[in-house]
Amino acid sequence: MDQPADIILAIENLSLGFRGLKALDGVGLSARKGETISVIGPNGAGKTCLINCITGYYRPREGCILYRGRNIIGMKPHQIARLGIGRTFQDPTTFPHMKGLDILMAGRYLHTRTSLLEGLLFFGRSRAEELASRQRVEEIVAFARIEEVRKVPVLAMTYGQRKQVEIARVMAMGPGLVLLDEPMSGLDEFMKEVVNELILDMRQRNITIILIEHDMRAVMELSDRVVVLDHGKKIAEGTPTEIMRDEQVAEAYLGGLSYEREAA
Template structure:
């Protein structure tokens, strides 16, 4: 089943075209990596999918629903969760509280019930905590649930951000450079985490610069360069694609 599809998606900022006429799709259960040199338009493409930007031209369809003019919170409720290139955890909150914050888009209790702790709100609060603890356990974070999230080592902060994204109960998970700033051991762990998440039934779209990680997790790879899609294929196909080599190394490096 095709879970996400874009047709002719373009985003221009004045005279600068950041994403140009991109056709893209991802099937349910896939891990697809979106790669390209710095400035290729990868994060802009993520921001179009998640409603931070509106396309200048083209269509984005998620689970047969067009996302035109949809707000980020509406897209999250539809089932697209994401992390960010720069970690955005709530600085004064614990690991558990950060993950619980992700769950609240799935709550139904109204403000009155929440303020006055009515039975339906208390029941929902219990459900949110139970679900959040389940996610922390899945990502081996339960033992640090009461730690202030931003006080943790960088690799753990990345994992907490992924846990919060999973708490939104996404059908499609977008990971924006999940291994950025990590050492070799942490990258290896992250590779295992991404595979584990997919094996749990999630569909995953990844932006990542670390080619070893990309080649190790991807079912397919899509390559952007200056906002244009220049290649798409299996990891081994992309690895030997002349246009991709040229984009990363320049004509002299590809010779």
């Protein structure tokens, strides 16, 4: 198959089924390096299923997912993570009892090599790697404005802080492709702005982003292209402006209301 060299992710004809239910039906998508692609659609449209397929949690029935030209279907989640694909979860209470700093440091797992024995005895690479990881983590802590929760377990954080930590964790992983599952849901305007900045920073670092989001302002502002799913099928794809004008999208997703009218 002929592809431009800068295509990072290419999904073709992806289908996923649970018994009789077709969660994904022939979905295709491709992303160039540094692009942000939003996936929108009503609840149950298959957005999270798509992410779960890419990260290896679900095994699709048909189709292929190429990451940097390599088919990743059938690989285990940790093997996919090792290729540099990070994701956030919709419910940000991912590691309920871990402290903010520990979560971000755990995000550096793939960038460290300390062995079991070195870890137990704290010699060899252990100290140097800890300090190097901490250096990077602290940059992210400062940028994500989560200084307050370094030593606070997730369950004691506010919902907004959990969302911030979740994105900071994926940033700490230093991935090439990031899948964000509704990073703005449940946040107030101020927190949305903070998360927005985090995503913009990832864009500036030339990280490819697949963004699932219901907040249309964020989708408009952040994405290069938008893909619309409904009942597991891709019903539209285009620039944010094109999508907002699309009749079919308005019907399926916005309930007949156009974006402009809703905003006014």
